Amino acid sequence: MNPSTPHPQRRRLTRAELRRRRRRRAIRRVAGLTLMLCVAAGGVSFLLTRRAAIPSASAASAAPLPAQSAPQEAAASSVPENTAPSNALGLTADEARALLADPLMVLVNHTNKMPDDYTFDTKECGSATAVNKTLQTAACDAFLAMQKAAAADGVTVWMQSGYRSVKYQTSLYEKKTQYYLNKGYDNAAAKEKAAAVVNPPGYSEHNCGLAADLNSPEHTGLDEGFENTAAFRWLCAHAGDYGFILRYPKDAEDKTEIIYEPWHWRYVGVENAARINASGLCFEEYIQTLRDIAAEG
Template sequence: MDQQHRPTHRRLTRAEVRRRRRSRAIRRVAGLTAVVCLVVGGAAFLLNRKAPVPSASAAGAPASSAASETNGLLTDRLFPGSAAESTSAAASEGAEESRDNALGLTKAEAAAMLADPMMVLVNHTNKMPDNYTFDTKECGSQTAVNKTLQTAACDAFLEMQKAAAADGVTVWMQSGYRSVKYQTGLYERKTKYYTDRGYDTATAKEMAAAVVNPPGYSEHNCGLAADLNSPEHTGLDEGFENTTAFRWLCEHAVEYGFILRYPKGAEDKTEITYEPWHWRYVGRENAAKISTSGLCFEDYTAQLHAIAG
């Protein structure tokens, strides 16, 4: 290129140099800011896509809680499995200890109650376990047909009987533990009672079972059921509910571990007619919980199974 065609360059003044430097610095800062905005905006978009819609209660939560949740999400993304695994484990543990159910029991508490030998469920569809063994002790009245109960139930009854006497009330234990052989005789006699009145055998057995459980399916076979009466009313029938003894039992029996086993209005659950004389020993703590629930034994046991899983 000729010398005459070369462009001429003017030397910049110091003021112009400073302005150009400031301009370049501003452009660099603007560029970096734009990049940062893009990155932050993209991350926020991804998080919002995954995050659930907050509830009304969550919307009113303190800002620190929201920040903690956001930090947790970021931690999950940066360190997969760490916070998520901890949260899962905590949730699992919390579920086991939850009392958010009708009985207010944890899973472990419900399982413990079901495992308690005093809580064995024996009825028309639940036979007494073949390996269910126990010791008995005598506590029946002089006129009692079956004078013994399981030792724990017997001791509790004698304590209850003494407390009733202190209040001027007499309670007798008229029928307690029955062997399966003895129960067989009762059931067969009741079945014959209905066949003698013209019912066929199948119907007679069904009707008998509403009054006397079949052998092995009676609570009396496990030594925890006590048929009670008093001098006011010695018969084992509904007339017992009109006695002072019955009223005292309704108020105090739970304190000694006994519950009214076949209450009025629960016949569709127990499959046994109302029996104000039939009381069942389950232990003091268990009796208190069952009484508080207002449920019959079948319904309470069913709820325990639902909680224990």
């Protein structure tokens, strides 16, 4: 039996850390843009070369048309222009709104509180040593199916911490606030410092029952060491098939404002997970992009 693993304290990035990550991200984007411009310039050169070899429109019009050309031209003119969405996700405004309205896509972080009317049922799927053993029923069923599939591949995945009630979150936040009060901080400063470690009640993703902290016999700690396990490698390859995404990726810390957490996985549903993973965006970026698309319609 493995010893019970205490729940990790989430650390929000400092402003200096955010600035450094944003600077590195900007450098990568500039490099990518430069590459794209070079490719585009090559494409324009190719088109100009091709155009020089094509007969002029007047010369082409002087040649007799085949008998079937007129009907084909008429048919072509009757085909509607491509009306597919031009945004990066290929979604219409209505489709974006529908995704935003999906309860599985609720965004909960230190600036987005879980809706007060957000209700759900829970079901137990935690390991014997789990701190919080339940998830939303749909997320729980998906995790159990994923756990079974991993076991068939010789990999053990445990759910170590799942749904936390707002009441439980309140207790964690108040204890951390009291810790800083005891250090001599005033009430406002103590709450601010506490919020950098433990999200205030309603602002933790665990409160919505869709977040699962995972571990394995290889590495029972909920820390970055989990990324070196077969369980993590298996999750990266297969979790999306069961509706889970890596919630706090390494390259998105300036967007999530949460340090890289290879153990923290979020259930969004199979179709949503496929879309998010295909986009290459973290959850915050994906939700913002949906909001931008929805606002266009």
